[in-house]
Amino acid sequence: MPIVWDSKLDTGIEVIDAQHRRIVEYINDLEIAKMKEDKRLVTDVIEQLIDYTQSHFGFEEAMLEEAGYKFLKPHKKVHELFIKRVTEFTMRAAKGEDIADELHTMLTKWLLNHIANEDRDYAEAVKQMTGASAQPTAVAVVEKQPSQGFISGLLGRFFR
Numbered sequence: 506m507p508i509v510w511d512s513k514l515d516t517g518i519e520v521i522d523a524q525h526r527r528i529v530e531y532i533n534d535l536e537i538a539k540m541k542e543d544k545r546l547v548t549d550v551i552e553q554l555i556d557y558t559q560s561h562f563g564f565e566e567a568m569l570e571e572a573g574y575k576f577l578k579p580h581k582k583v584h585e586l587f588i589k590r591v592t593e594f595t596m597r598a599a600k601g602e603d604i605a606d607e608l609h610t611m612l613t614k615w616l617l618n619h620i621a622n623e624d625r626d627y628a629e630a631v632k633q634m635t636g637a638s639a640q641p642t643a644v645a646v647v648e649k650q651p652s653q654g655f656i657s658g659l660l661g662r663f664f665r
């Protein structure tokens with residue numbers, strides 16, 4: 506069953522919500538690739554998903570550092586543990602094991618839980634720093650202000 510975006514997953518920080526939605530799209534793409542039984546496509550989607558998620562974590566951590574978020578350290582730790590788990594899966598896959606189903610289940614549970622809980626927790630701290638930029642409609646205007654420049658700077662640093 507594809508994941509349908511739920512507003513409970515919104516942090517209210519537009520740039521983050523867009524990235525989270527992209528991750529969910531990747532998870533859904535993985536499900537489609539699995540159903541097609543296209544091994545090459547499954548491998549490609551898994552690679553892209555991991556790559557994108559890592560960029561997203563980097564972006565998120567840099568943003569939280571900028572915001573002076575007090576739980577940055579444990580949050581980083583949670584990201585690290587996730588990468589470790591994913592690496593274990595890729596190692597098993599490299600040995601020829603079919604991990605697609607198990608990985609898909611893990612990604613769905615882990616990422617949705619992380620977005621709905623740990624990520625929502627930092628929303629207030631970040632909103633206080635960026636002020637009006639947390640409002641989706643104000644982003645275009647707010648980004649022109651010097652104090653918002655770091656968001657576009659971060660995007661350039663973490664996403665090609």
Ligand SMILES: [Fe+2]
Pocket residue numbers: 565580584619623624
């Ligand atoms: Fe996170």
